Amino acid sequence: MITEVDRTxxxxxxxxxxxxxxxxxxxxxxxxxxVGPAGPIAGAELIDDGAHLRLTFWLASxxxxxxxxxxxxxxxxxxxxxxxxxxxxxxxxCGQYEVLAALRERLGHVHVRLARAxxxxxxxxx
Numbered sequence: 001m002i003t004e005v006d007r008t009x010x011x012x013x014x015x016x017x018x019x020x021x022x023x024x025x026x027x028x029x030x031x032x033x034x035v036g037p038a039g040p041i042a043g044a045e046l047i048d049d050g051a052h053l054r055l056t057f058w059l060a061s062x063x064x065x066x067x068x069x070x071x072x073x074x075x076x077x078x079x080x081x082x083x084x085x086x087x088x089x090x091x092x093x094c095g096q097y098e099v100l101a102a103l104r105e106r107l108g109h110v111h112v113r114l115a116r117a118x119x120x121x122x123x124x125x126x
Contacts, residue, residue, distance in 0.1 A: 069098035
């Protein structure tokens, strides 16, 4: 499934998107990737090991569109495996507050810890 979303530099400042650069969320199997004009800019992989869901994010360095992390989280959590009550363990780069905020909105019983440059989050899908 491919979802196209119009996003520009204005989006980074919280303004409504206008004409300009386009990024696309490409959902395929366990991986969801955000692709901009110059190539991939972010991605997430959701693995179901039977006991837990494991979610891993990668994000390009630099300024990313503000809404991208939340839309990436939403796309991943549309997976049939991401049912309410399932335990989710996520790993993402420290300093990515938008990813943390998006996951906290969608999970209950959240706990977070740091492992060097990685943020580890656990919680239960609501």
